[in-house]
Amino acid sequence: MSVRTLDQVETALRSAKASLAVEGLSLNSKQEQLVKDQLLGRISHEAFMEKALEMSLNE
Numbered sequence: 878m879s880v881r882t883l884d885q886v887e888t889a890l891r892s893a894k895a896s897l898a899v900e901g902l903s904l905n906s907k908q909e910q911l912v913k914d915q916l917l918g919r920i921s922h923e924a925f926m927e928k929a930l931e932m933s934l935n936e
Contacts, residue, residue, distance in 0.1 A: 880918035889916065908932065 881889070890912065897903055904912070911932070915925040 881916050883917065886913055886916045 890909065893912075894904060894909075908929075911920075911925060911928055914920045915922065920928075
């Protein structure tokens with residue numbers, strides 16, 4: 878997977894957040910940052926999945 882630019886990530890996140898909103902869902906700031914970190918290549922997919930699972934269990 879290629880690393881994306883910040884502009885590409887923000888565009889993708891806006892689209893994803895709009896789709897979530899249609900379903901009555903949203904991302905909190907920690908969730909949004911986790912997604913950004915993964916899309917920007919700051920963390921691996923495996924680390925993303927581990928942190929996402931941890932977040933879901935703590936809510």
